[in-house]
Amino acid sequence: MLPEIRQRLAQHTRLVLEAPPGAGKTTQVPPALLEAPWLAGRRIVMLEPRRVAARAAAQFMAQQRGEAVGETVGYRIRFESRVSARTRIEVVTEGILTRMIQDDPTLEGVGALLFDEFHERHLSADLGLALALDVQAGLREDLRIVVMSATLDGERLAQWLDAPRLASEGRGFPVRIAHFPARREETLEHQARRAVEHALAGHPGDVLVFLPGRREIERVHRALEQARPPLRMQGRAGEGLRSTTVSVAASPPPGLPLHAQGEEVDVLELHGDLPVEQQARVLQPHADGRRRVVLATNVAESSVTLPGVRVVIDSGLAREPRFDPTSGFSRLEVVAIAQASADQRAGRAGRVAEGWAYRLWPQSQRLEPQRRPEIAQVDLAALALELAAWGGGDLRFPDPPPPGALASARDLLRRLGALEGEAITPLGRRMLALGTHPRLAAMLLAPQDADERALACDLAALLEARDPLRARIDALHTRWQALAAFRAGRTPPEASRSALAAIDQAARAWRQRLRLDARPPEAAPAHRLGDLLKFAFPDRVARQHPADPLRYPLSNGRSARLFDDSALYGEPWLVIDELRHSDRGDAPILRAAPLDPARLERDWPERFVVEDRVVWDADARAISAVRERRFERIVLERRPLAKPDPARYADALVDAVRQLGLSALPWTDTLVQWRARVRCLRVWCPEHPWPELSEGALLATLDDWLKPALRGLSRLDALDARAFADALIGLLDWSLRAKLDALAPTRIAVPSGLERPIEYGWDDAHDAPVAPVLAVKLQELFGLADTPRIADGRVPLTLHLLSPAGRPLQVTQDLRGFWERTYPEVRKEMKGRYPKHPWPDDPWTATATHRAKPRGT
Structure with missing residues (x-):
C-alpha cells in the first residue's frame, strides 16, 4: 500500500488513509515519504494524540534506521524535546503543532503534516487540521496533508476534505468476543481479576486489560497481587461466561506473585504518567518469554503496539474530557466507550494469532456507534x-x-x-x-515577584493534578501545605505521596518553562494563594454575605455556599477554584482560598466602581434608587439616593417588564385581538411588512416602543390602558393600519343586516394562527351560500352556527355543505324546540333575520 500512498500524494495535496491498528500507518508511512520528490528534503511533522504513543513511534522509527532518537526521527511533547538540525520526521503531540503553525504560518521547511489516529477527535487535532487547511489554501498550496485513522467515517471525511481515500484491511486474525458480566455488587477490580485469572488459565499469550485511568489500574494491580494459584476451570475456555462458571481455589496470603497454573506472570502498567523507562519496558516483550498482564488506559487502544497479546479484557470505560462548570476546566470523566473503540480494543487480541476479547459489560448494553468529538463537549x-x-x-x-x-x-x-x-x-x-x-x-x-511566580507554578501544578488529599477538605491551602511538607521530607498521613511527587515534578517543569530560578517558599499565608488564584478565577472572587456567614455572592453575579464544617468558615473574602454547579440555589464550594481585599483593590482598581442605580426591585415589586459601591457584581456598600434622576425611572420600569413579562402590562380584550390580527396577517399576507409581535420580539424592543410611554411614571401600575394601547398600535404606520382593518376586520356584516364580531387567536404552542371564528345565529345566514372569507379571500372563517338560545349547533368552514347535508336534520330537531323561530324548508331563499317570527305566524 505504501507505493499507492506515494502515488496519490504525488497527484494530490490531501489524502485520507484508513487502516486498522497494527497496519503500520504510524511507523511505516512517514519513512516511506522521506524520499518523495515533492517533499524536496523538507520535514514531515506527524501529530500523535498521546505522549506515550509519540515517544514510542519516534523510538521505533529511529531503531528501524539504526539511529538514536533525535537524529532523522525525533519528537516534541510538553516539557520534553528530542529533535536536532538533522531531524526530518518530527512526532509532536498536544498543542505543539498548533504552536508551530501560529509561530510560522508558512511552515517553512515542512513539506507534509500527518494527523495520526484522527478518529480520537481530540480538540488539538481538529484545530491543527483547520489551521493546516487554512495555510494550504492561502500560503502553501504544495503542503501535503494526510489524515490517518483506524475507525472513522473515512468517506465523509474524504468528501469534507475533497481528498482521495485509501483503505487497508490490515493483517489481523479472528478475535472471538465474549461478555464476562459482574457478579452482584462486585467492584470493577474484582471483576477484572476474575477475568484475568480466567484468561491466563484458558488461553496462551499475554493479556491486555483496558481500564479507565491510573486510579483503576492501581486498584486492579493490587487485586492481582492477591491472585490465588492454582486456577481450576469448569468447562472449556470461553463457555458459560454469562453464568460465570469460573471457580478458583482458596486465596493464599496476600503479596504472592501472580501465577497461571504454576507459571509466574508479570503485571505491568501503561499510562501517560509513567516514566519513559517504564513505558519502554511495557512496549517490549519479556526477555525470557515470561507471560505478561498489561493494565492500560486507552493509550493502548491505538498508536502503540504491545507484542504477544492474545487476550483483551475490556472494561468498556475510558476517561475522556468533559467541560466541568464546577472547576471552569475540562476534566476527565469516566464514560462508556463507543462501539468503534470497543471494536478497536478487541482487535488488539488478533495481532499475532487468533485471540479472545472479554467484555466486562452485559451483552444487552448498547454503545454509541462513534466517539463524540471533543470540540462538542469541552x-x-x-x-x-x-x-x-x-x-x-x-x-x-x-x-x-x-x-x-x-x-x-x-x-x-x-x-x-x-x-x-x-x-x-x-x-x-x-x-x-x-x-x-x-x-x-x-x-x-500575573505576578512580578519571583517568589510569587514560583508559588503560582505550585498552584498551576495543583490545579492540573488529581487531588493529593484523601479526605474532603475545602481549603486549597491545606493541599499546598502538604506539598511543602513533602518537599521537606514529611508527607502528611492524609495525603498521597505519589500524587504529591507528581505535583512537585509538574511545578518544577513550570518553573523551568518560565525560566525561573527562584524556589517556592517553604511557608506562605493562606491569603497569598488566593491573591494569585484570583488571576485565574476573576469570575469567582466572592465576599461573605453580611447576613449569612456561609453564603458568598460571586463577582459573576451568582452565589455560592460553604459546607457547615468548612475549614474556610469566617473568611470575609474567597476566590473559589472549584464549586458544584447548581441550577437552583447556592452552589456548594468544594475548594477555595482566602484573599486580601486590599491587595484585590491594588491589583484591580478599575473593577471597583461607584454607581447611582435606579432599578426594579423584584422582591419589593417597586423601584429602588440607591448609590452602590461594587466589585464587579458584588455589592460592597449601598445607600438610598435622596434625589434620583427622574429620567432613569423609565429604564427601571422597562427592566421590570423584562423580568415580569408582558402580562404585567394593562392588556384589554380589544388590544389582545389587535395583536392576534397582526400576528395572523404576518402568516396570511406576508407581502406586507407586518411587525413581529411575539413576546420575545416585543420584550427585545421595549426601549423602542414602550419606554416613551413610561416617561414621567414611577410605578408600573401608573401606565393606563389607553397609553399602553397607543404605544403598541404605534408599531403600525397609517397605511398598515388601514390594511389591517381591510384584511382582518374586527366585524363582518351578515345577511340579517347586522355586523357580528370576528374572533382571532394565536396558538403559542405551535407558533401559528388559530382559524378566525364568526359566531352567529343560524337564522342570520339564510340565503348565504358560501362561507365568508377574509385576508383577500385567502382565509375562510370558522362558523359557529348558534341556536336561538346562543348554543352551538354546528362548527363548519363549509356553509354550502351544511345547508345541503346537515341543515335538514338540524331543522327537524330544532323546530319543535324553538317553534317561535323560523325553520324554513329552503334556507337558500329564506329571509335572514335575527328576530323570532311575528306573533301569530
Missing part, C-alpha cells in the same frame, strides 16, 4: 484564544464549535485580559505561548 477557552491569535473564526472544522460555548469562552478571555472585543491582546499572546489553559496562563504571568 471548555473552548483555549480554542477561542487560538482563533483570536490566528485572526479570524472562519476556519473549517469537521464539526464546528458550538456557538454558545464559544461565546462563553470569549467572555472569560475578556475577563482574563486576553481579548479586547474580538482581538487578542499582548497579554493574550503571552498566555497562548505557555500552552496551557488560559486561566492558568493568566495566573502564571
Whole structure:
C-alpha cells in the first residue's frame, strides 16, 4: 500500500488513509515519504494524540534506521524535546503543532503534516487540521496533508476534505468476543481479576486489560497481587461466561506473585504518567518469554503496539474530557466507550494469532456507534484564544464549535485580559505561548515577584493534578501545605505521596518553562494563594454575605455556599477554584482560598466602581434608587439616593417588564385581538411588512416602543390602558393600519343586516394562527351560500352556527355543505324546540333575520 500512498500524494495535496491498528500507518508511512520528490528534503511533522504513543513511534522509527532518537526521527511533547538540525520526521503531540503553525504560518521547511489516529477527535487535532487547511489554501498550496485513522467515517471525511481515500484491511486474525458480566455488587477490580485469572488459565499469550485511568489500574494491580494459584476451570475456555462458571481455589496470603497454573506472570502498567523507562519496558516483550498482564488506559487502544497479546479484557470505560462548570476546566470523566473503540480494543487480541476479547459489560448494553468529538463537549477557552491569535473564526472544522460555548469562552478571555472585543491582546499572546489553559496562563504571568511566580507554578501544578488529599477538605491551602511538607521530607498521613511527587515534578517543569530560578517558599499565608488564584478565577472572587456567614455572592453575579464544617468558615473574602454547579440555589464550594481585599483593590482598581442605580426591585415589586459601591457584581456598600434622576425611572420600569413579562402590562380584550390580527396577517399576507409581535420580539424592543410611554411614571401600575394601547398600535404606520382593518376586520356584516364580531387567536404552542371564528345565529345566514372569507379571500372563517338560545349547533368552514347535508336534520330537531323561530324548508331563499317570527305566524 505504501507505493499507492506515494502515488496519490504525488497527484494530490490531501489524502485520507484508513487502516486498522497494527497496519503500520504510524511507523511505516512517514519513512516511506522521506524520499518523495515533492517533499524536496523538507520535514514531515506527524501529530500523535498521546505522549506515550509519540515517544514510542519516534523510538521505533529511529531503531528501524539504526539511529538514536533525535537524529532523522525525533519528537516534541510538553516539557520534553528530542529533535536536532538533522531531524526530518518530527512526532509532536498536544498543542505543539498548533504552536508551530501560529509561530510560522508558512511552515517553512515542512513539506507534509500527518494527523495520526484522527478518529480520537481530540480538540488539538481538529484545530491543527483547520489551521493546516487554512495555510494550504492561502500560503502553501504544495503542503501535503494526510489524515490517518483506524475507525472513522473515512468517506465523509474524504468528501469534507475533497481528498482521495485509501483503505487497508490490515493483517489481523479472528478475535472471538465474549461478555464476562459482574457478579452482584462486585467492584470493577474484582471483576477484572476474575477475568484475568480466567484468561491466563484458558488461553496462551499475554493479556491486555483496558481500564479507565491510573486510579483503576492501581486498584486492579493490587487485586492481582492477591491472585490465588492454582486456577481450576469448569468447562472449556470461553463457555458459560454469562453464568460465570469460573471457580478458583482458596486465596493464599496476600503479596504472592501472580501465577497461571504454576507459571509466574508479570503485571505491568501503561499510562501517560509513567516514566519513559517504564513505558519502554511495557512496549517490549519479556526477555525470557515470561507471560505478561498489561493494565492500560486507552493509550493502548491505538498508536502503540504491545507484542504477544492474545487476550483483551475490556472494561468498556475510558476517561475522556468533559467541560466541568464546577472547576471552569475540562476534566476527565469516566464514560462508556463507543462501539468503534470497543471494536478497536478487541482487535488488539488478533495481532499475532487468533485471540479472545472479554467484555466486562452485559451483552444487552448498547454503545454509541462513534466517539463524540471533543470540540462538542469541552471548555473552548483555549480554542477561542487560538482563533483570536490566528485572526479570524472562519476556519473549517469537521464539526464546528458550538456557538454558545464559544461565546462563553470569549467572555472569560475578556475577563482574563486576553481579548479586547474580538482581538487578542499582548497579554493574550503571552498566555497562548505557555500552552496551557488560559486561566492558568493568566495566573502564571500575573505576578512580578519571583517568589510569587514560583508559588503560582505550585498552584498551576495543583490545579492540573488529581487531588493529593484523601479526605474532603475545602481549603486549597491545606493541599499546598502538604506539598511543602513533602518537599521537606514529611508527607502528611492524609495525603498521597505519589500524587504529591507528581505535583512537585509538574511545578518544577513550570518553573523551568518560565525560566525561573527562584524556589517556592517553604511557608506562605493562606491569603497569598488566593491573591494569585484570583488571576485565574476573576469570575469567582466572592465576599461573605453580611447576613449569612456561609453564603458568598460571586463577582459573576451568582452565589455560592460553604459546607457547615468548612475549614474556610469566617473568611470575609474567597476566590473559589472549584464549586458544584447548581441550577437552583447556592452552589456548594468544594475548594477555595482566602484573599486580601486590599491587595484585590491594588491589583484591580478599575473593577471597583461607584454607581447611582435606579432599578426594579423584584422582591419589593417597586423601584429602588440607591448609590452602590461594587466589585464587579458584588455589592460592597449601598445607600438610598435622596434625589434620583427622574429620567432613569423609565429604564427601571422597562427592566421590570423584562423580568415580569408582558402580562404585567394593562392588556384589554380589544388590544389582545389587535395583536392576534397582526400576528395572523404576518402568516396570511406576508407581502406586507407586518411587525413581529411575539413576546420575545416585543420584550427585545421595549426601549423602542414602550419606554416613551413610561416617561414621567414611577410605578408600573401608573401606565393606563389607553397609553399602553397607543404605544403598541404605534408599531403600525397609517397605511398598515388601514390594511389591517381591510384584511382582518374586527366585524363582518351578515345577511340579517347586522355586523357580528370576528374572533382571532394565536396558538403559542405551535407558533401559528388559530382559524378566525364568526359566531352567529343560524337564522342570520339564510340565503348565504358560501362561507365568508377574509385576508383577500385567502382565509375562510370558522362558523359557529348558534341556536336561538346562543348554543352551538354546528362548527363548519363549509356553509354550502351544511345547508345541503346537515341543515335538514338540524331543522327537524330544532323546530319543535324553538317553534317561535323560523325553520324554513329552503334556507337558500329564506329571509335572514335575527328576530323570532311575528306573533301569530
